[in-house]
Each structure stands twice: as structure tokens, then as C-alpha cells.
Amino acid sequence: MDNKITQxxxxxxxxxxxxxxPDKAALANLRRTLSITDKGAEKIWPLIFQAVxxxxxxxxxxxxxxSRFEIAIYTALHCYAMFQQGSDAFVFGRIPYKxxxxxxxxxxxxxxxxSLFTALxxxxxxxxxxxxxxxxxxxxxxxxxxxxxxxxxxxxxxxILKGKNWVKKVDFAQLAADLYSFQYSSQQARAVALKWGRxxxxxxxxxxxxxxx
Numbered sequence: 001m002d003n004k005i006t007q008x009x010x011x012x013x014x015x016x017x018x019x020x021x022p023d024k025a026a027l028a029n030l031r032r033t034l035s036i037t038d039k040g041a042e043k044i045w046p047l048i049f050q051a052v053x054x055x056x057x058x059x060x061x062x063x064x065x066x067s068r069f070e071i072a073i074y075t076a077l078h079c080y081a082m083f084q085q086g087s088d089a090f091v092f093g094r095i096p097y098k099x100x101x102x103x104x105x106x107x108x109x110x111x112x113x114x115s116l117f118t119a120l121x122x123x124x125x126x127x128x129x130x131x132x133x134x135x136x137x138x139x140x141x142x143x144x145x146x147x148x149x150x151x152x153x154x155x156x157x158x159x160i161l162k163g164k165n166w167v168k169k170v171d172f173a174q175l176a177a178d179l180y181s182f183q184y185s186s187q188q189a190r191a192v193a194l195k196w197g198r199x200x201x202x203x204x205x206x207x208x209x210x211x212x213x
Contacts, residue, residue: 006173011051030081036074076176093169113169117199145189
């Protein structure tokens with residue numbers, strides 16, 4: 001299931017960025033709207049629903065309540081739009097070990113991305129002034145199993161990351177997959193929180209450097 005969600009998210013992001021000629025109107029609508037049901041979000045619906053395709057129709061809601069997929073992907077796209085603002089370079093990239101990415105011939109997967117929480121760790125490690133406040137925000141997020149609260153916290157964290165002019169790529173497709181799983185159950189939310197906690201607290205880059213030495 002993660003693979004389907006990441007592929008749909010990648011397709012929409014590629015369409016939004018459009019090989020360096022971004023859809024500015026769509027990105028602006030995404031930044032202004034937090035939820036797929038917000039007024040203005042309907043302008044993004046065609047991009048999402050066309051990217052889903054016939055084989056993945058089960059991901060969509062059949063009622064007036066958004067599905068877990070629709071909530072997850074819209075949140076990830078909103079975060080991407082915020083992070084892309086003001087940057088000519090493509091800010092989305094896949095975590096390198098994600099080998100399952102298969103897009104159409106005219107689509108591209110940018111590699112060398114990192115997870116959102118790895119990115120947050122890196123700005124924390126390089127800015128002592130933000131460490132305490134960022135730790136507090138992340139700790140509160142990792143303690144919740146409420147999807148709405150988690151999404152609100154993630155939006156704030158992306159704004160913080162954007163404000164620090166962090167120039168590396170973030171894997172927003174993986175964020176969509178994580179948010180989809182987070183909504184499944186309290187137990188699954190705790191599993192996703194554990195994954196995010198590892199990314200934020202475990203200095204994998206330092207460990208890799210030490211191992212090579």
C-alpha cells in the first residue's frame with residue numbers, strides 16, 4: 001500500500017513542478033488550503049484524482065468524509081507547496097533506498113532526499129537556538145495518536161524548516177505514506193511515531209561516518 005501512495009504523490013508533485021515550470025496557481029491554492037475539503041481545494045482535485053487512476057479507486061472515499069488516503073496525500077502536497085515556495089530548485093526528492101519507484105517515461109524521481117524528521121534533526125544539530133523549542137514541538141507530536149493534531153504539528157514543523165532556508169530535498173511522498181498509516185489505528189500511529197522518532201533522534205549520518213572511519 002505504501003508504494004501506491006508514494007507513487008500517486010510523486011505523480012502529483014511532478015505535475016505541480018512540471019520540469020521547472022511550476023503550476024504557480026495550483027501551488028498557491030495548496031498553500032492556502034489545509035484540507036482536501038477546504039474551499040479552493042477543489043482546484044487540486046483533478047490532479048489528485050487523475051493521478052490515482054482506475055486501479056487505485058479503492059483509495060478514494062465513497063462518502064462525504066475524506067478517506068485516509070485523501071487526507072494523507074493532501075497534507076503531504078500542502079507541505080510540499082509550502083516548502084517549494086520561493087525556490088527555483090526542485091525541493092522534493094526520494095530517500096535513496098526507495099527502489100520501488102516506477103513512474104511514466106516522462107516523469108522523474110529526484111534522489112538524495114531525506115525524511116522530514118531527518119531534515120528537522122539536521123537543522124536542530126546546526127542551530128542551538130532552535131533546539132529546545134524544536135524538541136518540544138516534536139516530542140508533543142510523537143506523543144499523540146490523534147491524526148488532526150499530528151497534521152497540525154507537521155504543518156508547523158515544515159514552516160520552521162522552510163524558515164531556516166534548508167536547501168536539501170525532502171521526501172514528501174514518504175510523508176504521505178506515513179500519514180496514511182498513522183490514521184489506521186492507535187497502534188499503527190505509535191509505530192509511525194517510533195519511526196519518526198528514530199529519524200529525529202538517531203544520528204544516522206554520524207554513525208555512518210564513524211563506521212567508515
